[in-house]
Amino acid sequence: MLSAVWEPLLKQVACKLAEGDSDSRRLFHGRGRSYAGLEQVCVDSFFPVILVTFFGAHLGEAAVCERLWQLVQPRGYRGVAVQRRYLAGAPVSWPCGTAVAAPMARRGGLQFPLTFERQNVGFFLDIEPGRVWLEEQVRIRTGQEPVKMLNLFAFTCAFSAVARAAGDIDIVNVDVNRGVLNRGRENHAINGLSLKGIQFLPLDALRQFKRFDRRGPFQLGVVDPPTRQKGRFDVGLNYTKLLQQLPACLAQEADLLMVINSPRYSEARFRELIHEADTGYAVAARLPQNPDFPDQDPDAALKMLHVKYRRQH
Numbered sequence: 001m002l003s004a005v006w007e008p009l010l011k012q013v014a015c016k017l018a019e020g021d022s023d024s025r026r027l028f029h030g031r032g033r034s035y036a037g038l039e040q041v042c043v044d045s046f047f048p049v050i051l052v053t054f055f056g057a058h059l060g061e062a063a064v065c066e067r068l069w070q071l072v073q074p075r076g077y078r079g080v081a082v083q084r085r086y087l088a089g090a091p092v093s094w095p096c097g098t099a100v101a102a103p104m105a106r107r108g109g110l111q112f113p114l115t116f117e118r119q120n121v122g123f124f125l126d127i128e129p130g131r132v133w134l135e136e137q138v139r140i141r142t143g144q145e146p147v148k149m150l151n152l153f154a155f156t157c158a159f160s161a162v163a164r165a166a167g168d169i170d171i172v173n174v175d176v177n178r179g180v181l182n183r184g185r186e187n188h189a190i191n192g193l194s195l196k197g198i199q200f201l202p203l204d205a206l207r208q209f210k211r212f213d214r215r216g217p218f219q220l221g222v223v224d225p226p227t228r229q230k231g232r233f234d235v236g237l238n239y240t241k242l243l244q245q246l247p248a249c250l251a252q253e254a255d256l257l258m259v260i261n262s263p264r265y266s267e268a269r270f271r272e273l274i275h276e277a278d279t280g281y282a283v284a285a286r287l288p289q290n291p292d293f294p295d296q297d298p299d300a301a302l303k304m305l306h307v308k309y310r311r312q313h
Helices: 004-018 061-075 128-141 158-166 178-190 235-249 267-277
Strands: 025-029 041-046 049-054 079-084 092-097 104-107 110-113 148-152 170-174 198-201 218-223 250-260 281-286 303-310
Touching: 004 025, 004 041, 004 061, 041 104, 049 061, 061 079, 061 092, 110 158, 110 178, 128 158, 128 218, 128 250, 128 303, 148 158, 158 170, 158 178, 178 198, 218 235, 235 250, 235 267, 250 267, 267 281, 267 303
Parallel strands: 049 079, 148 170, 148 218, 170 198, 218 250
Antiparallel strands: 025 041, 041 049, 079 092, 104 110, 250 303, 281 303
16 A cells, blocks of 8 residues: 555645646656655656656655546557666656657647656756747847857757747757857757757867857847856856956947756855856846746755846946
8 A cells, every 4th residue: 555655745746747737847746845754756748758856765656647547548648757866877667558768848839859767858848938028028129239148158059949939039059069059059949949050069168168259249148057067167266257257349339148956055145156246247036936846945055146247337
């Protein structure tokens, strides 16, 4: 018999499935510490796949996957994938249904190929409010010339794809990993998005700044670094320096999305870090959390700030 500790998870998943949202979304977020005993479990919907992520070992893993399968199979799902982050290599198995060879994240009319065999599958669900913000910023600027966007730590370039779908602006994607940039190109191609005016630069955003700063000036920017990338970037050591460099490639006025995903940095400390880097920055607002990612401590959650930049004379 499945322990009662799993009932909140099953109830939450059933409620969200009943909403009938076809977009990819988180169905259960244990990492926000809102459910005792389930802090190391997350469940995502990438139709027709349910992805269950265990960050720690739990009694009843197989049984809860079977119960999830009973919930989702009648809705057309084809399989339940399980990623066990607590094991070396974060192996993936398919305990229920059949393995889906080419899983996709879906967002409105856009789709993004996923790779479950990697720790980061290729599309971050929690940052959706940032993508909505970016769409609005691009649409506001549609028809204005010139409009350029800088996407730092671009990963698989989902921000770039969303921006190009929203309007015809130039975009520079920067990431030190050439492989994820290649996936970024594929993300544009699979959605039929023109690559005209879009660049993919395999550069270190901090150490090779002068290799891309002259491609501006940029009126829009996304700064979404990893918390820690061994030998490359650490928010505690490098974020301030990056923000000190950034104004060199910005327009006289620019709108920026700045992100930090470290529970060690409160919102107040993040704001201080930004202001200390350059007095031209002004935090306009913190974007709302994705409602699918509730967290008992807002300061521990993903922090997305809309920052306005105005060059000081």
